[in-house]
Amino acid sequence: MKIIRSKEFTAERAWGALDIANMNGVTTRLHWTDAPYKWHVNDGEEVFAVLDGIVDMHYRAGGVEQVAELRGGDVFFAGVGCEHVAHPRGAARILVIETEGSV
Structure with a gap:
């Protein structure tokens, strides 16, 4: 059992993550970032949920x-x-659910 206070989570670097769960090869991770990611295509499907902040998703x-x-x-x-890339406006917290090992 875990309780995660997402608004309290920070990382030492942009896109730092807290691993929450791995369910049959599908990972759930909480990310903190204040910088854009990179253009990419995941190995499978991805769910990207903004918990806190504003993110411009380019696709x-x-x-x-x-x-x-x-x-x-x-x-x-x-x-x-x-193909997509996330650009946060300031700090953001994002829950990402994707295939384990995806970009």
Whole structure:
């Protein structure tokens, strides 16, 4: 049993993570960041839930870059092959659920 106070979590570096669970090869991790990630495509599907802060999620659909503003409580689902990159506006806390070992 774990209780995690996500608003209290920080990391020493951008995209630092707290491993919460690994359920049959699917990981759930809490990330803290104040800097963009990198453009990437995950090995499988990804659920990206903003718990605190604001994140601009850039993604490419049909070769065209688009941006979705995500606020606390918003969820972004990246299907297989979805190229994307997260750009937080200041500090943000994000719950990420994805295949173990994914980018």
